[in-house]
Amino acid sequence: MNLKLKIWRQKDANTKGKMVEYPIAGIEEDMSFLEMLDVLNEELISKGEEPVEFDHDCREGICGACSLQINGEPHGPDRGVTTCQLHMRMFKDGDTITIEPFRATAFPVIKDLIVDRSSFDRIQQAGGFISVNTSGNTIDANSIPVNKDDADKSFNAATCIGCGACVAACKNASAMLFTAAKVSQFALLPQGQIEATDRVLNMVKQMDEEGFGNCSNTGACEIECPKGISLENIARMNREYLSASLKK
Amino acid sequence: MSGMLNSTIARKVAMALSAIFLLIFLLQHFIINFTSVISENTFNELSHFMGTNILIQFVMQPILIFAVVFHFVMGFILEIKNKKARNIKYASFKGSTNTTWVSRNMIYSGLVILAFLVLHFIDFWLPELNYKYIQFNPEDPTRYYHELVEKFHNPIRVGAYVVAFVLLALHLLHGFQSAFQSVGLNNKFTPALKTFGKYFAIIIPLGFIFIALFHHFNH
Missing domain, CATH: 1.10.1060.10 (Alpha-helical ferredoxin)
Known part of the structure; x- marks a missing residue:
């Protein structure tokens, strides 16, 4: 499927961030959401651009590292899952997906989608x-x-x-x-x-x-x-x- | 105990206790007002008792005023802290997927109710204070019913009354069960309490609206 991603990019904790749009093509519905971001980052790196920073570790829903506010909901539209367990089958071809860091004064952004x-x-x-x-x-x-x-x-x-x-x-x-x-x-x-x-x-x-x-x-x-x-x-x-x- | 009043939980518990007190007050206010639909004499007798009883006038009434003021002031204090807790807003926030509209907008339904209470204060309470404590008029046990009926002649006032009580219903739809959760009550009786709360939140405000419309169209 082909998607349009709107992703929060922020250089560091002291720099003001903004939403940046990235088109992405060839995403399989069986991919996890983080694998989709891996594909995006491969493309960005190959073009010489800064990859999107995001937290992840176990990728099996037990470590609590992954975060992300996806289309206005933490861990995306599925229920009872972390972002690493969210699959792209929850989205449709042509969708625009908004990806932001968890927002709270007590969770300051370190870089891009990573919060402290x-x-x-x-x-x-x-x-x-x-x-x-x-x-x-x-x-x-x-x-x-x-x-x-x-x-x-x-x-x-x-x-x-x-x-x-x-x-x-x-x-x-x-x-x-x-x-x-x-x-x-x-x-x-x-x-x-x-x-x-x-x-x-x-x-x-x-x-x-x-x-x-x-x-x-x-x-x-x-x-x-x-x-x-x-x-x-x-x-x-x-x-x-x-x-x-x-x-x- | 000393630090208790500064904490978020203590504030929410205090907010909930004032809410539960106001729920009880609302129920007794409704019962007395509803008698005006059934019997002029009963309404006058009950109003006369409430208006002249020393315990109600000089103990319960100040407690009521304190509870109302406290509930609103604490509501604003909590709201300010809540706003500060998220200094950068989300570009996309879908609150409707996981919460009800009424639970997210308690401050706005509360503000409408506050505006109504100001009107209510000017409409009923100030004339009452003027009658009893400024003019020092002799007590007339039969005056209450006619004063009530007269207030509901004006369609604008009745309209404001209806709007305020619709907002009160929305406020209570979340507030009733929320108050009990805040004081730590969440157990096997909670589903029944939530159901009772929904009936209370709809029936009592609708009852007040019915009383206003009844007197407007019958006098």
Whole structure:
């Protein structure tokens, strides 16, 4: 198929970017979206032009590296997939495809389509962990009984790959779904109880300091999340936060 | 506890609590107004009670004013932060593929409701304050029904009333369930709560519109 791509090009973090049009021909419907961009970059390199920079790593939907706002939606028009899992069969011959970086003040553009998502790392570092004594007397986590329902919910929250689609989809660029998933995965388990109070307070504080917006409960994050992280996690984080605030 | 009021979650929870209070107020306001369609005497009795009861006048009314002002001011504060959170806009943003129009435009439906409340304040509240606390008129338990009916003679006022309540319905279609999500309620009862919220969001504003039209066309 033949397509017209409108791609955000930006030389570096300090230079103003703009949308640039690229026609591209001979795209197979079985190609992934990133393979289509690989084809474009081969053409650009062969013409002596700068290739389009974009994030990618595993290309199998588990690393959370790939991003891209495609035709106004994070990870494109398909549901439950990352950009690397998006196939060109989702588009038609002659389509114009708009490709932009994830937009948020807390996700500054580094170059072209690559954004700096280290704000997520800092939220994690603020409390997204448990402290385990590894002095040789470590207790096997499986020796602590966990309710099956809680274990399933915790596992589901833990499937968040931190791609940032929730922020990109939200009209307020809110990181509540990401932070809530990281809070919930521990809040639901006995191992997470010891640091529960500090965890939620510190992670929410960091989230606010990074400049993410507020949650308007529109649900866009849940729909666009490639891992289907539920809004239930946001409600749980709110409960955790209120309870922790009363204790501190 | 000290840092709680500065956080995004605390603000949203406070916003939600004021919303839930206003939902309860709206329901009681509707029930009292609806009696005007059924019985002049009942409406007068209830209005007289609300207008003269010390607890309602000097405790609940200030709380109501605070809740209304707080809800609007906090709405603006949250909106400013939301705008700052995305300093460069998308060239293409398809919000309609993953959200409802009402959920994306709460600030605009809220602004129309705010404009209506200003009109409502001028229409009903200022004359009431003037009657009771400036003119010091003797209390007349039968005046309320006629004051209400008189207000709905003007078709422009009725039109504004209808528009405002349509926007209120849209605001509540998202706001009702959103308030409960913000305070942390999302469990097995949520689907039922959402359904109830949709009925509430449509029936109560439609009821207010019915009352306005009923008095406009019957008097």
